[in-house]
Amino acid sequence: MFQRKRIIIYSLSVLALVFLGSGILMLKRPATDKLLVAFLSVGQGDAVLIRTADDKDVLIDAGPDRSVLTRLAQVLPWYDRELDMIVLTHNHLDHYAGIIALLEKYKVGQVVVSAVSEPLPQELALALAEHKVAYQKIEAGAEVKLDEQVSLRALWPKSGAVIAEMNDRSLVMELLSGQVKFLLGGDSGIAVEDELMKNNLVSEVDVFKLSHHGSDTANGQAFLELLSPRWVVAQSGKGNSFGHPNRRILKRAERSGAQVLRNDLDGTVVFETDGASVNYYLVK
DSSP states (O other), X not given: OOEETTEEEEOOOXXXXXXXXXXXXXXXXXXXXXXXXXXXXXXXXXXXXXXXXXXXXXXXXXXXXXXXXXXXXXXXXXXOOEESEEEEOSSOXXXXXXXXXXXXXXXXXXXEEETTOOSOOHHHHHHHHHTTOOEEEEXXXXXXXXXXXXXXXXXXXXXXXXXXXXXXXXXXXXXXETTEEEEEOTTOOHHXXXXXXXXXXXXXXXXXXXXXXXXXXXXXXXHHHHHOOSEEEEOOOTTOXXXXXXXXXXXXXXXXXOEXXXXXXXXXXXXXXXXXXXXXXXXX
């Protein structure tokens, strides 16, 4: 069982650097009573940093390459080179490759993966072994308590489920801070969304990371209407060959009442919340 900086997993089975025009370097840090959730602009891939008021750091996915190092440096204090946990939603390169780069520069407490994922890619498994970082499989119902009012809970997949499509094996994670809720679905598709709705596992959220980079293989109309998010974030790279995020999905999100934010256009999107109110800012 993983316990570090008082982070505990329960399972059923910023310091951003800002340069002013004068050349003065200022240190910007979120208020000590706020949770920070940063959707890092890492190109065509996912990487979401969760940083609590007492400096616990959890990263969900790490993008396709070393760019995650640059983006983390924009939102973390310069002296912070520890990640308490990395959650890998699934084994696609655009989600795991950055972990290998992180292991060279950061002390990583643990890596968490989906209970139904296939064996880790060899290059990642070797890197974890070299740096003596353990990994643990979790399933729906697993919960990470980050502090008294912040928790990260796995909604999908169930242990033992037979899922042919790798994207649908993605961990779907709900982040709750007081009354504020984020939903992070990796690359899961419409079939997973239907299961989540059928089993009453999802409800209204404040922030929804569009699944599969805003693809039309996910982000169904009924799902978005049920979530009714205030903001959606599309994590995709500028000029990518997949056409992400899909225009129809963006319009669908807007019709659900959401403001659309995009890494390819807006850069890194950083939300701050005290558990009652939410605001955001952009880091180019």
